[in-house]
Amino acid sequence: MALARRLAWHGRRFREGRDSVTPWEMLAVFAAGAGAGAVNTVVGSGSLITFPVLLATGMPPVTAAVSNTLGVIPGSISGAIGYRTELSGQSRRILKMSVGALLGGLTGATLLLALPATAFEKIVPALVGLALVLVILQPRISKSVRRRRERTGGSARPDGGPLLFTGLTLASVYGGYFPAAQGIIYMSLMGVLLDETLQRLNAVKNILVAVVNAVAALFFLFSADFDWTAVVLIAAGSAFGGPFGAKVGRRLSPAVLRILIVAVGTAAIVQLLRH
Template identity: 45%
Template sequence: MWPEAIAIAAAGFAAGMINVVVGSGTLITFPILVLLGYPPLVANVSNNLGLVAGGVAGTIGYRREIAAHRGFALALLPVALAGGLAGATLLLVLPSSAFKAIVPVLILVGIILVAIGPWIQGRVAARTTRSSAADAPAEPDQAAGIPGGPGRRLGIIATIFVLGVYGGYFGAAQGILVVGALGILTTVSLGSVNAVKNLLVTGVNLMASIVFILFARESIDWAVVGLITVGAGLGGLLGARVGRRLPPALLRAIIVTVGVVALANLLLNS
């Protein structure tokens, strides 16, 4: 019993820290829970609830970076919450196999987006000086909150909603996908995108958790939730401290590395 509890708490700690810095912590906790004999649905739902604490801790740790882009973050948060609600609902009414089948593809797309983000950002900044200025921290409270013209704003909203659906349904590497997408669609710095990512992903997990508590209590193992909560909370606090000190190039390298490992893990265990 104690070895199992320690393993779950340790996995929660690692997942909480990785989620704050890059995302994809679910790919640590979920496989471990399944390996320990928990049914996949119970593992998925319990893991989601437990990782909320790490997300909250990380979001608080990045509060200064989020405040610098307050208008941007607050404009996207309701979109992410709506996606999380839709995704959690789908998890309860549809077989998980259909959505899990495209998880490797989504992670691969995220890796590519993160890797080519600097080149795309440079092209966008060169062509759209106004968008670059609107995204600068000096003007975080722009009227619309989301940078760019109507087309780009719509693209950002649609992307965050779809990723919110994915996060509410399963969530593995959701953070990598959010960072990759925002890195392509905006000229906000990677460090700031990572901070906003923590807020959005935490919101998605919280919304999904509410749905699960209300409508899927039989799929919740509260002992697992408690262990992951403690571990993820501590990991999230440490991750926020570490992540803020990482230079953008190193952060991007970590994101790509974790994404590749997550993709290999999924393919080997599928």
Template identity: 45%
Template sequence: MTLVEALLIVLAGCAAGTINTIVGSGTLITFPTLLLLGIPPLNANISNSVGLVAGGITGTYGYRRELVGAKPDLRALMPMTFVGAIAGALLLLVLPSSAFRAIVPVLVALGILLVAFGPALSRWTERHRGQPAGTRMGPLVRLGVLAAGAYGGYFGAAQGVIIVGLLNTLTSLPLQRSNAYKNVLGTVANLVAALVFVVAAPQHVDWAVAGLIAVGALAGGWVGSTVGRRLPPTVLRAVIVLIGLVAIVKLIWFP
């Protein structure tokens, strides 16, 4: 690995940590970057999951004020994320790498659509919900968080967008509080998946890559929870969509 490549991975990790904290979907920055540097998709996905744990920790800490009084909700939701992430990570390891190569362009496209149209979908559901949503974490919310955890354990791009959209649709939590919950749950999913990968498939963990992403993401999580809140969401979404499209082109036409 050259110095330029290492610097590029750190910068991608920083951008992903920032975006994960603010919006979610930072994997749509790091994963395509690793692919463009020639890292195999499975190794890139697993190393990325390991590295981004650091950004989740600083991002969650940065949103600590929004988490005051959140223990009852998180006690209900974190076990669902835990179980889902284990299932998703094991599914990634059990299925052949060819299956991952085939499904990743679809997952990236799904992530792009959620990033691009997530706010519009949230506004639509708010208008058509009919009744105000409660703040309790009912069965539908828990089931949705379980599914999001499985998605996060398997791939993770736009997992945060899914969680925020879910909470915005099925609860009446304020947006910033939903975002704080997203940071906690996304970090749990990444950490659980990373532990599964390290124990069950250490040969797929590129520790140099994971370490460089972690360095960048650690700083990015702090930036996202402070300065990053002031960045225009439309600019962030445009960058994510552009890089995601590049990743799809790379995966389909230049595997």
């Protein structure tokens, strides 16, 4: 009963100046959650679907960002489960990277509440743009790195070494602050520094995103304002969309997956620059 009363109370606050959210708005938020769950699993940047929809309902930006982070967790988890075959043999790598994701996600969540809303407006599009350049050049860079290893007799580190750990941790700071396109940054870094297929890297990406979202959500539960109605609707939608995204994404060839990443990332930059 207490939870039901709290849901109802937050529902009345879902849109400022309104007594209740309309059924059409609820359907729009649910649909956005489903789309975000699918897109996050395949590429990332699903928050560029849910976040604008929440803003369109009249929700304040920080409340929308926090509610979105809480809501997309089921989609991240269900998407990771959908890639469980590709996760085989990567447990040690994932465990080490998850430590950086946890620390970075918590730092980013803290920054979201401490910094002005405009603090990352300039750096985020540039960061996503750099990630896209790395994704595009990844086949050429990887081939060059392999040739150098052959000449020197060296071998690739299975965890990418300190450089990858540091890069993923910093990307997780960004993800804890604003989750849009964090998956693209993860993919670009791992694609350059790990000798793995894109599908196996995508599986790791889904785990890291889930860790960042979970730690940020836990922090927000005790320190930030959020809307339970929006959280529940996005959670239900993302849980539905995550497995669908995994089913589709696992069938994509590396070239098609790379093209999709670049297309979504470019759309993300355009949308971020508009705001």
